[in-house]
Amino acid sequence: MARIMFIFGTRPEAIKLAPLILAMRDDIRFDVSVCFTGQHRDLACAALQLFGIVADHALDLMVEGQPLDILFGRLLAETGAAIDRIAPDQVIVQGDTASALAGALAAHYRQLPVAHVEAGLRSGSLDHPWPEEAHRRMIATVAGLHFAPTRRAVQALLDENVPAARVHLTGNTVIDALEQMRDRLRGDPSLGARGRDLVAGAGDRPIVLTTCHRRETLGEPLAGITMALRAIAARGAAHILMPVHPAPEVRRIITDRLADAPGIRLVEPLDYASLLHVLDSARLVLTDSGGLQEEAPAMGVPVLILRETTERTEAIDAGAAELVGRAPERIIAAAMRHLGQPGGKRAPLYPFGTAGAARRISELLAAARTRSPEPAYADLPA
Secondary structure: OEEEEEEEOOHHHHHHHHHHHHHHHOOOOEEEEEEEOOOOHHHHHHHHHHOOOOOOEEOOOOOOOOOHHHHHHHHHHHHHHHHHHHOOOEEEEEOOOHHHHHHHHHHHHOOOOEEEEOOOOOOOEOOEOOOHHHHHHHHHHHOOEEEEOOHHHHHHHHHOOOOHHHEEEOOOHHHHHHHHHHHHHHHOOOOOHHHHHHHHHOOOOOEEEEEOOOHHHOOHHHHHHHHHHHHHHHOOOOEEEEEOOOOHHHHHHHHHHHOOOOOEEEEOOOOHHHHHHHHHHEEEEEEOOHHHHHHHHHOOOOEEEOOOOOOOHHHHHOOOEEEOOOOHHHHHHHHHHHHOOOOOOOOOOOOOOOOOHHHHHHHHHHHHHHOOOOOOOOOOOO
16 A cells, blocks of 8 residues: 655645545555645635545644745745655645645655646746746656646646656646536535625626736736726626635735725635636636636636736637736726627536546556556547
């Protein structure tokens, strides 16, 4: 039985790793431990609770206002200490957070194999997203198994001279999480109650779900986005529903500029079930989030990406998303164009693969314990 240790700390990581953790905990080939760094303590804990996951090891490292280098040093030391206590055979990290990089490096320093879920995403710019683009490139240098969500991600890794035998096309586990939660929403009316209330509060106006939280968006770019949102709401074309990220600087700018804006409702962050209920009812998504760029297409909702670059260009190529940047006039024009089109749900699109990524990854991990698994590129769409 292989001792597997997951290391993560944010809500997106918790959501995307939940299907894999659950699948491997039900598999007699694995002994699974979960180390939660607390990078997004409240948001991530709520997501884990929703999936019925309790962390085996919870760290308490967050101090308001601490610089990234101080945070990273603490993450590296404490995840290393957790690895020493658990003594795993394999460490699994996901994505591009400071927790993921710290976990990967701590494992590497102990000569333990690292598996990287959602490997190979690249924007081509170290400044966008910052510092995540650098994080994921560094993780790629120490990972022994790279689970890439798309063919483009596979190619990015191969272009960086990652050996082909270590790269596997799996799809994205967020689709597993989304489908699992949608099944539960259909069967349990108590889930997502907050989301249902918010949808009902919009009346007959189309909902525009909006999120902004990225570091590179702070300052003048975020001020421009809020200006665009006020202009869209002022035209009466939509009900803008905006969960506000708890990061203090993000919260200050958004509440200062939008709290009194007619047609805009600011709310606390939504639990995952409520978020999916709102998303399912939305006409349009405006976001700088990576996760929503993946989830919205699968629910038939178009996305306007409030960034200058994206590492998820597959959604753009599929016609499910548009890169509009952060200039107010571009955001307003694109939003009004979409809102002016006839209503009705679009067909779901799956540019990041269909459900089944967690199963594929668990089988590849099991195979890696006994032999070197062959690259698997054939069973997913381009």
